[in-house]
Amino acid sequence: MHGLNPQQQAAVRHVDTPLLVLAGAGSGKTRVIVEKIVHLIEAKGTPANGIWAVTFTNKAAREMGERIAQRLPADRRRGLNISTFHTLGLKLIRRETAAFGLRPGFTVLDAEDSLNLIKSLLAQNEAAAGLLEPKEAQRQISAWKNDLLTPSRAATAAADEVEAAIASLYHDYDRQLTACNALDFDDLIKRPVELLRDDSDARERWQRRVRYLLVDEYQDTNTSQYELVRLLVGPLARLTAVGDDHQSIYAWRGARPENLSHLARDFPRLATIKLEQNYRSVNTVLTAANQLIANDPTTQPKRLWSAVGPGEAHRVLVCDTADDEAERIATDILHRHFKDQTPYRHVAILFRGNHQARLLEQQLRKLSIPYQLTGGQSFFERAEVKDAMAYLRLMSNPSDDAALLRIINTPRRGIGPTTLERLGLIARERRTHLAEAARSISAEQRLDPRVHHQLLQFLDWLDAARLDINARPAAEAMRTLLEEIDYAAYLRDQENSSKAAERRWTNLQDWLEWTERIGIDNDSGEALSLTELVQKMSLLGILEQKTRDQDDDAVRLLTLHAAKGLEFPHVYLSGMEEDLLPHQDCQEDDRLAEERRLCFVGITRAQKSLTFTLTKRRRRYGQWRDVRPSRFLEEIDADLLRWEGIGVQKSEEEHRATAAEAMSTIRAMLDNAGKP
DNA sequence: TAGTGTTAGATTTTT
DNA sequence: TCTAACACTA
Numbered sequence: 254m255h256g257l258n259p260q261q262q263a264a265v266r267h268v269d270t271p272l273l274v275l276a277g278a279g280s281g282k283t284r285v286i287v288e289k290i291v292h293l294i295e296a297k298g299t300p301a302n303g304i305w306a307v308t309f310t311n312k313a314a315r316e317m318g319e320r321i322a323q324r325l326p327a328d329r330r331r332g333l334n335i336s337t338f339h340t341l342g343l344k345l346i347r348r349e350t351a352a353f354g355l356r357p358g359f360t361v362l363d364a365e366d367s368l369n370l371i372k373s374l375l376a377q378n379e380a381a382a383g384l385l386e387p388k389e390a391q392r393q394i395s396a397w398k399n400d401l402l403t404p405s406r407a408a409t410a411a412a413d414e415v416e417a418a419i420a421s422l423y424h425d426y427d428r429q430l431t432a433c434n435a436l437d438f439d440d441l442i443k444r445p446v447e448l449l450r451d452d453s454d455a456r457e458r459w460q461r462r463v464r465y466l467l468v469d470e471y472q473d474t475n476t477s478q479y480e481l482v483r484l485l486v487g488p489l490a491r492l493t494a495v496g497d498d499h500q501s502i503y504a505w506r507g508a509r510p511e512n513l514s515h516l517a518r519d520f521p522r523l524a525t526i527k528l529e530q531n532y533r534s535v536n537t538v539l540t541a542a543n544q545l546i547a548n549d550p551t552t553q554p555k556r557l558w559s560a561v562g563p564g565e566a567h568r569v570l571v572c573d574t575a576d577d578e579a580e581r582i583a584t585d586i587l588h589r590h591f592k593d594q595t596p597y598r599h600v601a602i603l604f605r606g607n608h609q610a611r612l613l614e615q616q617l618r619k620l621s622i623p624y625q626l627t628g629g630q631s632f633f634e635r636a637e638v639k640d641a642m643a644y645l646r647l648m649s650n651p652s653d654d655a656a657l658l659r660i661i662n663t664p665r666r667g668i669g670p671t672t673l674e675r676l677g678l679i680a681r682e683r684r685t686h687l688a689e690a691a692r693s694i695s696a697e698q699r700l701d702p703r704v705h706h707q708l709l710q711f712l713d714w715l716d717a718a719r720l721d722i723n724a725r726p727a728a729e730a731m732r733t734l735l736e737e738i739d740y741a742a743y744l745r746d747q748e749n750s751s752k753a754a755e756r757r758w759t760n761l762q763d764w765l766e767w768t769e770r771i772g773i774d775n776d777s778g779e780a781l782s783l784t785e786l787v788q789k790m791s792l793l794g795i796l797e798q799k800t801r802d803q804d805d806d807a808v809r810l811l812t813l814h815a816a817k818g819l820e821f822p823h824v825y826l827s828g829m830e831e832d833l834l835p836h837q838d839c840q841e842d843d844r845l846a847e848e849r850r851l852c853f854v855g856i857t858r859a860q861k862s863l864t865f866t867l868t869k870r871r872r873r874y875g876q877w878r879d880v881r882p883s884r885f886l887e888e889i890d891a892d893l894l895r896w897e898g899i900g901v902q903k904s905e906e907e908h909r910a911t912a913a914e915a916m917s918t919i920r921a922m923l924d925n926a927g928k929p
Numbered sequence: 930t931a932g933t934g935t936t937a938g939a940t941t942t943t944t
Numbered sequence: 945t946c947t948a949a950c951a952c953t954a
Binding site: 310361608814836837 | 944
C-alpha cells in the first residue's frame with residue numbers, strides 16, 4: 254500500500270460493495286488495479302483463480318500481468334485470470350461448448366473472414382447484393398450483435414428496406430457460421446451473455462467461479478460487454494470498474510460511456526472514488542487539458558492537478574502547408590535531440606487521421622530521424638501469415654469454410670471460382686459446410702469430374718495432414734506442410750523480385766517461431782492443444798507479440814486514438830485545424846464532444862512539453878483550401894499558448910533560423926565525436 | 930489469369 | 945487528386 258495516495262488506498266481497500274473508480278488521465282489507475290489484486294490475494298485471502306481482471310487489448314492485459322508478476326511470487330498468483338473481454342468470452346464458450354451448439358475445435362473468424370463470408374452470401378442473393386454494401390452490412394450486423402439483437406429482432410426493428418435486407422443477411426450469416434462451426438468476434442461476448450441470461454445453472458456456476466471482477470477502461474464497454482459484467486458478478490456484485498468519461502473516444506464503434514452512470518442505477522450500493530492527482534504531466538499541460546474538457550457538457554467535472562512542476566506555455570506552430578508543418582516538426586525534433594540530448598523515443602507526433610503520417614514520415618526520413626509508425630496494416634494481416642493460419646485452422650476445424658476458401662487454390666490446384674460457386678450452392682442447399690458438400694452425391698453429379706477428383710484428393714490430403722499435426726508439435730508439422738505444398742515456390746511465383754519472396758518467407762519463419770512460443774500455456778507451462786493454440790492465435794494480433802525492441806530509440810508516430818494509455822515527455826499535436834480536429838464529419842453535438850475528448854487525450858499524453866501545429870492552407874481531395882485554427886485552441890487560455898509563425902515572412906525566417914541552428918549543432922556534435 | 934479501365938471514397942479500430 | 949478495389953476483356 255506504500256506510495257499510494259489516500260484516494261488510491263481507499264479504492265484498493267474497498268471490497269465489500271461495488272466500486273466505481275473515476276480515474277483521471279495519468280492518475281495511476283493501472284497501479285490501483287494491480288494493488289487491489291495484490292490486496293485481494295494477500296490481505297483478503299481471495300483465491301487467485303477467483304479473481305478476474307478484464308481489459309480491452311491484449312497489450313493492456315499483458316502489461317497488467319507483468320506488473321502483478323513483479324508484486325507476487327508465481328505460486329501466489331497462479332490461476333489469476335487477466336484477459337481481454339473477448340478472451341474471457343472464449344474461455345467461457347470453451348467450457349460450455351456443447352451448450353452453444355458448437356463442436357470442439359470451433360473457429361473464431363476475424364473481420365476479414367467475416368467480410369468475405371458476407372460477400373459470398375451476397376453473391377448468392379442478387380436482390381440483396383444490389384441493395385447492400387458488404388462493409389456497411391458487416392458494420393450493422395456487428396452493431397446489432399453488440400446491442401444483443403437477434404436476427405429476428407433486428408428484422409422487426411428494421412427502419413427501412415436496407416436494414417431489412419441486412420437483417421435477413423444477418424440471419425443467413427449466423428446460420429452459415431453455425432454450419433462452419435465458427436463464431437465471429439462479436440459472438441465471443443454476445444453468446445456468453447445469452448447463455449448466462451437463459452441458463453440459471455450455468456449462471457450460478459460462473460458466478461461462483463468469479464469471486465471478484467475488475468474491469469479496466471470501463472467507459473469503453475458496449476451494451477453486451479456491460480451485460481456480461483452484470484451477469485458474471487451477479488447479486489453479490491463484487492466488482493471494481495475503473496474508467497474515465499473524459500477519455501471516452503470509442504462511441505463511434507459502439508462503446509457506451511453512459512455505462513459509467515448506469516452502474517449507479519444497476520448497483521444501488523455502488524461507491525464512487527475519484528482519482529484526480531496526476532503523476533504524469535507538468536501543470537501547464539493539465540491546465541490546458543482542464544480548460545478544454547470543461548467545455549464537454551456530456552461528462553462529469555474532474556480537475557486534474559499534479560506536483561510534477563509548473564511547465565512552460567505550449568507552442569503553437571502556424572505553418573504554411575502540410576509539407577511545411579511536417580518539415581518544421583522534424584527540424585524541431587532534430588534540434589531538441591542535439592541541443593538537449595532528448596532521446597528520440599521521448600518524442601511522439603500525434604494526428605487525427607493516418608493519412609497525415611505520410612508527409613511526416615517523408616520529412617523524418619529526409620533528416621534521418623528514426624521513427625516508429627504504429628497502426629497501418631499489421632504483420633498479422635499479411636497474406637502469407639493468413640494463409641498459414643488458414644491451413645492451421647483447417648487442421649483444427651475441418652468445416653472452417655473461410656479458411657478453406659482462402660487456401661483451396663493457394664497454391665494453385667486448378668479449383669477456380671466456378672467450382673467454388675457451385676460448391677457453395679450445394680453447401681447452402683444441404684445446410685452444411687464446403688468440405689462435406691464436396692463429398693456429397695450432388696457434388697459428384699454437378700461438378701466437373703476432373704476438378705471434383707482434384708477436390709477430393711485435396712480434402713484427403715488435408716485429413717492426412719490433420720493426423721500428422723495432432724501427432725507432433727504444431728509448428729513442426731506446419732513446417733512439413735509448407736514444404737509439401739511448396740509454399741516457397743508459390744511465393745517466388747507470386748513476387749517479381751526474389752527479395753520480396755524472401756521477405757515473405759522470412760515472415761513465415763517468424764510466424765512459425767511465434768507459434769512455438771505461444772504454444773505453451775502461460776500459467777501451467779504445458780503445451781496447448783491444437784484447438785487451444787489456433788483459438789489463442791485468432792485473438793492475439795501478432796503485431797503485439799512482435800513488439801519491436803523496447804529500447805529502440807525512435808520517434809513515435811500515432812493517431813490520437815492509438816495514443817490513449819501512453820505517455821511521452823514531448824508531444825507534437827499536428828493538424829490542429831477545423832475539419833481535421835474536430836473532423837469535418839463530427840460537427841453534430843455528441844460527435845463534437847467526442848472530438849474534444851480526443852484532443853484531451855492527446856494533450857494529456859504530454860509529460861513535459863506540448864507543441865500544437867497547424868497549417869494555413871491544406872490540400873483536400875485535390876483542392877487547396879484555406880484553413881481555420883481548431884476551435885479547441887480557442888478553448889485554452891491565451892496565456893498558455895505561444896503562437897509562432899503567424900506572418901508568412903516571419904515564419905520562413907524562423908524556419909530557416911531553426912534549421913540552420915539545428916544543422917550547426919549537428920556539425921558541432923559530429924566534430925566533437927570525430928565520426929558520424 | 931494478367932492487364933486495363935472504372936468508380937467510389939477519402940476518420941478513428943480492437944478483438 | 946490519388947488510391948485501391950472491382951469488373952471487364954483479351
